Amino acid sequence: MASRRADLHTLAGPFALNALPPGDRARFERHLAACDACEQEVRGLQETAARMAAAAAVPPPGRLRDRVLAEAARTRQLPPAPAGPEAAGARWPWRARRVAARRGSPGARWLRPVALVLSAAFAAAAVAFGFVALDTQHTLSQAQARDHMLAAVLTAPDAKMMSAPVTGGGTATVVMSHREHALAFSSAGLPGLPAGQGYELWLMGPSGGRPAAMLPHPAHGMTSPVIATGIRTGDTVELTVEPDGGAPHPTTAPILRLSI
Amino acid sequence: MKNVGMTDGPTGHRVPGHSWGRARPGESAPARPGPAETDLGTLLNRVGRGDEEAFGAVYERVAATAFGLVQRVLRDPAQAEEVTQEVMLDVWRTAARFEPDRGSPQAWVATIAHRRAVDRVRSVQAAARRDDQAARPGEAYDDVAEAVEARLERERVRRCLGSLTELQRESIVLAYYGGYTYREVAGLLGIALGTTKTRMRDGLIRLRDCLGVT
Numbered sequence: 001m002a003s004r005r006a007d008l009h010t011l012a013g014p015f016a017l018n019a020l021p022p023g024d025r026a027r028f029e030r031h032l033a034a035c036d037a038c039e040q041e042v043r044g045l046q047e048t049a050a051r052m053a054a055a056a057a058v059p060p061p062g063r064l065r066d067r068v069l070a071e072a073a074r075t076r077q078l079p080p081a082p083a084g085p086e087a088a089g090a091r092w093p094w095r096a097r098r099v100a101a102r103r104g105s106p107g108a109r110w111l112r113p114v115a116l117v118l119s120a121a122f123a124a125a126a127v128a129f130g131f132v133a134l135d136t137q138h139t140l141s142q143a144q145a146r147d148h149m150l151a152a153v154l155t156a157p158d159a160k161m162m163s164a165p166v167t168g169g170g171t172a173t174v175v176m177s178h179r180e181h182a183l184a185f186s187s188a189g190l191p192g193l194p195a196g197q198g199y200e201l202w203l204m205g206p207s208g209g210r211p212a213a214m215l216p217h218p219a220h221g222m223t224s225p226v227i228a229t230g231i232r233t234g235d236t237v238e239l240t241v242e243p244d245g246g247a248p249h250p251t252t253a254p255i256l257r258l259s260i
Numbered sequence: 261m262k263n264v265g266m267t268d269g270p271t272g273h274r275v276p277g278h279s280w281g282r283a284r285p286g287e288s289a290p291a292r293p294g295p296a297e298t299d300l301g302t303l304l305n306r307v308g309r310g311d312e313e314a315f316g317a318v319y320e321r322v323a324a325t326a327f328g329l330v331q332r333v334l335r336d337p338a339q340a341e342e343v344t345q346e347v348m349l350d351v352w353r354t355a356a357r358f359e360p361d362r363g364s365p366q367a368w369v370a371t372i373a374h375r376r377a378v379d380r381v382r383s384v385q386a387a388a389r390r391d392d393q394a395a396r397p398g399e400a401y402d403d404v405a406e407a408v409e410a411r412l413e414r415e416r417v418r419r420c421l422g423s424l425t426e427l428q429r430e431s432i433v434l435a436y437y438g439g440y441t442y443r444e445v446a447g448l449l450g451i452a453l454g455t456t457k458t459r460m461r462d463g464l465i466r467l468r469d470c471l472g473v474t
Contacts, residue, residue, distance in 0.1 A: 010454070013461030014442040018374045019435035021443065045461075046367045048468040052436050053370035055417035058328035060344055065319055068345055072315055072352040080308070080356040149383045181342060182383065229383040230339070 012038060016045030149227045153177045153184045166190060166239065167255040174237060176260050183260065185237065186225040190218060193241060200242040202250060203228055205235045212237075214246045235260050300365040301358075308356030315352055322366070323348060326373040333377035333439040343380050347373045374436070381439040420470035428463025431456055 011028040014020045020028060032038050153159060159177045166172050170190035176183035185201055193199070199215040212228035228237075239256035298314075300321055306314035326347045331340035350372050358368050421429050427449065434445045446456040 007454075010457040010461050013432075013459075013464050014435065014457055016464060017432060017435040017442075017460060018371070018378055019440065019442045019445065019460065021441050043363050043367075044468050044473055045464045046363055046371060047473045048464050048471060049374070049436055050364065050367035050370035051413065051417055051471050051473065052432075052467075053329040053373065054325050054366065055414045056328040056332045056437065057324040057413075058331060059324045060327035061341060064327070064341055064345060065316075065323065068319060068323075068348040068352075069312065069316060071345065071349055073312060075349055075352060077308070077310060078353050078356060081359070149379055152379060179346070181380075227383050229380065 009038060012042050012045060016042055016049050018049075149180075149182060149229070150184050150225055153180050153182050153227065162258060162260075164256060164258050172237075172239065172256050172258065174258060174260065176231060178231070178233065180229075181231055182227055182229040183231055183237070184225045184227055185213070185215075186223055187215065187218075187239075188222045190215075190223065192218070196244050197241055198244045198246070199223070200240055200246050200250075201226060201228060202238040202240065202254075203231060203235050204238050205232055209238070209250065211246055211248065214242075214244075215239075231260060301360050304351075304355050304358050304365050304368075307352060308358070315355075318351065318355075319348060322351070322369045325366070326369060329370065329373050329437075330377040332437045333374070333381055339380065340377075343376050344373070347376050350376070374439075378439045382441075416471060417467075420467050423470055424463045424466055425459075427451065427455075428459045428466065431459045432463045432467070435460060 008028060008031045011020060011024060011031075015025065015028050032042060153175055158179045159175055161173065161175045163171055163173045166187065168191055170187055172185065172187045174183050174185050187199075190199060198217070201212040201215060202209050203212045210230075213226040215223045215226060217223070237256070237258040237260055238250065238254040240250045240252045240254050242251060298317065300318065303314045303318050303321075307318055323344065327340060327344040330343045330347065331337055334340050334343065347369070351369060354372075358365060362368075421433070424432070430449060431442075431445050431451075434440050434448060435442060438445075440448065442456050442460060443453060445460075446453050449456070451459075
């Protein structure tokens, strides 16, 4: 037990540097909640990291200020952190953000069902994917980063969900947030493909297309969610069948085309 | 510039953890009551109540730190601008949830900014992009030195980073400025996970003491 605690304690460094994958972070946060000394240490280390941030300061382009101020003027603010169990969320900005999205703006209100539906739809596939991901540390941390981004998209105040049938069978579901510049994509009932082929997701824009992700192999008829970032207004989400490693450009006709 | 460029700094006036974001050359003289002179925590408090003028003042104080850090991690100025906008809007939206007894406003903003940058960089597409321009351990440190506006702070941090062991410094710089997880850092440096965690913590503690953070 003592060595386990000591091991946990060394996570204070990576935690303050925001270098923990979500699983480790959750574990460490639970530890923090019960350890005043650790919290004290983490605070000092976060202040230290902030000094590194200051040392990297670069003035942003002047136009950014106008954009930010104009956007703020039409963005609803969140009330102070509530007392009670959720108050813990306010301690760390990223958790505050999720709590906020759940209880905050009008947009968030209909979001809860979206998140619920999705997490239900994604859960089975995610479990299966979890086992696959355990293959290597690298894949694991990517999976955790993906889960984190997924949560951010699902709880974004402007999250929107769309579903569409896929040519040849199956359904695609997209949740997107322009605020997060990202979308989550999952599917159900896509036909199985011969070995060596996979489904590739694309973001097609006026200036051409870019590969977004390869869909993972389906488990229980569903593919676990993939995240595509850098979405822009006017983009179209497309799905094609490609060789397993993915192609730089679509080589087959899209079986799904969804404007976002 | 007067004596602001000294690496050891005049200590009489310095508030630990707050030395940056306020001392600007030419701004030091008389205390004016306007937003520019108001303590950042007080400004955030006002922002939390919807004060747009206060938000403008907060922007002046923290946008360069947010943008610089985000750009440092993402390496792409266009994306950095987008993400900085998200960061500043997070500040606006959640200002009422800033709790001064949990840490300085600067640390709060830096945490939001780093978090946002890392969210972006660890997502699938950005990860692919980053592969072509993977950071070399020594590079981040030097780039930072080039990009920094806050000269005094840069010098202090640089000097203090220089006092760490090589592994401590590299693991901290890769994690913070590179946006890598500690597992990725371990892989990049070819050292064990446990060692990486320990180096990060020990290095940060040393950096903290060197910088006089309390």
